[in-house]
Structures are given as structure tokens and as C-alpha cells.
Amino acid sequence: MTDDIAIRVDGLTHRYGRRVIHHNLSFDVHRGGIFGLLGKNGVGKTTLIKLLMGFLRPSAGRCSVLGAPSHALPPDTRRRIGLVFEGHLAYEFMTIRQTERFFSGFYPAWRGDVFHDLIERLGLSPDHRIGRMSEGQRSQVVLAVVMAQDPELLILDDYTMGLDAGYRRLFLDYLVHYARQGGKTVLVTSHVVQDMERLVDEVIFLRRGGEVLATSLSAFMGDFRHYRLPPTPGAPPPAADGVLHNVEAAPDGTLMVYAFHGPERVAQALGAQGQRVAGLTACPMSLEDAFVGYTGTY
């Protein structure tokens, strides 16, 4: 593994019993970038995060994190990785002050300034118990704990779970500032795709069947196109093919066509399937639209 790569997933296969979750999955996460791991429910995002965090052993293939196999990370490597677990896991019986005292003991490079800066925004007493906090407040404490560890790599599993828009924005702004300033590598999953647009440089799309697309956000948003087409009476709806990535029908019958190609090639492909392409129009789209277009609505 080169020094440039923080995470390498190489030919990863994982199954629960007979159910295959990932098959021959490969991608790299380069150092210093913010990567969003995106995919519909059930494609195995959490399984992949657990594999990377060392809480699952891959059935086949390799996962390495900061140069060490993810299922056997030595303590020194774990010290360089900050994890935010799904549901903002924390010791609920501890206060904020006790939480800092406990975690700082394990991290010699503990950044008390970072911890207190984020905690002060909560406006809570240091003796406030974690168990008596709202989900949003707890998420801030968890983020403060992870950032204060000064890790090289942060892995955040669905940090948006249970957060309202205000806390999501606070979490996001703080994370982006911290990561950019410190040259940190971040891998994040979230079910709120629109947030990713503000956060990530690179996207890794997981699809059912093990297909993976890893690219920069700008390249994806530049290459992936959305077209609308009025339905052609009497013609069957077009199917995805080598040119048309995905075709969905809106409730009014309008065809939503997604493709990595320009209008000419798309019109040609639609025409070959018996569609009248006179009304084909390109539409702007957000990352959320693109996500839905890429992965399908269901």
C-alpha cells in the first residue's frame, strides 16, 4: 500500500450465512480527502463500515486501514483512527467532564482546545450527564471526543441519525473545517444525501450486486445527466442499457432518464427503443437527485 492511501478495499467479499453482502468489492480512499459512502438501505454500507472498523472479519479479500489489516488493527493504528459509531455511541453514565478525563487518558495528543471549543457551543455544564442529553447534544460530545483525539482518519457511520437540521449543519460545518484545516481523511456515510454535497470531495456508490463506483463528486455531477422525456403513446417504457443507466417513470408518466452520456447518444439510445425523442430535455439536479437516479428509487 502506498503512503497516499488511507483505506484499501481489495477484492472484498462478505456474506452473512448464505447471503452475499459484498462481492469482489475494490476501491481506495486516498489520504486528505473527504469520502462519502453512499447507497440505498440494505446494500451493505454499515457492514462495510464495520469491516473497516475491525468489527467484522471479511469472508474473502482484504481491507486495510492505515496500512494494517482492518480486522486486526494494532493499538497504535487504532489510536490514529477516530470512529463515530452509528447512533452516536457514548458512555451514557458519564458526564462531559468524566468523558474527557476517560478518553484523554488513551490519547497522548489529546486536543483539549478542540474538545472544549465544541462543548462550549452546547452551553451545558461539564457535569451534565451524557444519558440526559438529546441525540443532537450527544452527537456533539461524540464528535468532540473523536476530533480531540487528533486522528489521521475519521470514519463516521450515519452521523445524521436522529439529528435535526440545525445539529446536522453544526456537525457538518465543524467536521469540514476540522478536516480541511488538519488535512484529515474522512469516510462518512449518511442517509441524508443532500448533506454530502456540502461535505465530500469523493463519492463511493454501492449498488446491490456488488457494483461500486468511486469517483470525485465534481466528476460524478459533471458526467451523470438527468433527462425528461414525455411518454411515447403505445411504446413500452425504455429499459436501461449500455447508454441509459436508469429509467424511471414519474407519477404523470414522464420518463426520467439517467445516463453518463450527452443528449445525442441518449436520444439515439431512446430512439432505438422506439421512443419519440423530440421532447427530450436535460434537467439540472442536486446530489440527492443524482443519487436517486443512480441507485434507483426502490
Added chain:
Amino acid sequence: MVLFKEWIKLRGWLLLLLLGHAVFAAYLFLSLRHQFRVEHPEMLFYQAGRIGRLFYDDLRYLPLASGLLLGLAQFLPEMTKGRLRLALHLPVGLGRMILSHLAVGLGALGLLLGLDLVALGLSVGTFFPAPFVSSALTTALPWMLAGVAGYLGMALILLEPERRFQVVNALVAGGVVWLCHLSPRFGAYDHALPGLALLVALMVPAALLPARRFRDGGV
């Protein structure tokens, strides 16, 4: 630092257990005093020495109940929502992390059981001749081991992520506890105590197996 975390988590329970054991110690003393007030001491010496009557039989299941409760209070919060992952991601080896947790629990349990033995020794020593004290303590030692086995058994069951292994762990721990309570007679364990202690001690490294299974795929 593990000691710090466990202290925060367990201090309420430890206070409760300490109070419970103190109340029991007072009860044991008062109960013996009552017996010596209503019956002639020679009769009681005869009952204890010849018939083998236990005047402190109520102590029998207290260590077991304390061990089970302590194990539950210590490991249930760790396993709820898979919170143990927080500890397992800390830059400490899995073995050291789990053994540190067990050391804290066993230390706290040892303190409680030590208090029980002191209370038993003082109570028996106040009313009976000296030989009865050592006899009472050796009679109670298997009960103390049952308490330790109960604590470790609870840890084994709660740390285990797979249901079938949980059942196996429960059966093994139950079997060890059963062995510790096989006979309440004086001197019944005189030759078996070292072997029984070794059996209970083996449950300590055994706790690393479910912890490893949890790390490698538990929820």
C-alpha cells in the same frame, strides 16, 4: 482509566451491595446472639460440632447473588447497543481491555466477599471457640467461589454475541456454581477447594473468547 470508567458506572451499585452486605453482617451477628440468648451455649456447641448444624447458612447464596448482580451491572451497559465497541476501539489490546474490566469487577467482588468472611469470622468468633472460626471460614469458601463463578459466568454470557454459545456459557457457569454448592457439610471441600478454585480461575481467560467473537462480528 478502565478503573475510572468502571468506578463511575458501578459506584451506585457497589454502595448498594456494600449496604446489603453490611446489613447481612449485622443480621448474622444478631441472629447468633439471639440463639445464644435462648439456648444454652453447650447445646449450640454440640449442634455445631457434632450434628454439623450451620448457624450461618443464610450466607450461602449471598455471594452468588452479589456476583450475578455485579456482573449484570458491569457488562449489561457495555453490551447494550454494542457499546463495548467503544472500549475495543481504544488503543489497548483486546485481552488487556477485557482483563482490566474483569480485574475491576473481581476486585470489587473480592472486597464484598472479604467483608462477608470478616463478618462471619467475627460473629462466629464472638460466640464459639476459636476452632469453629476456621471451620466456618473453610465451609464458606466454596460459597465465595460460587460468587466469583456467578460473576464470571454473567460476564461470559453477556459478552457472548451468539445465542448458542450464551447457552453453553450459562450451562458451564451453572455447573461450576452447582459444584460449589454441592455439599453444605463441614469440611466437604477440604481437598476439593484448590481444584474448584482452579476451575473458577479458568473462567477468567475463557471470557476472552466471547469478547473476540463480539469484536469479529457481534452486534
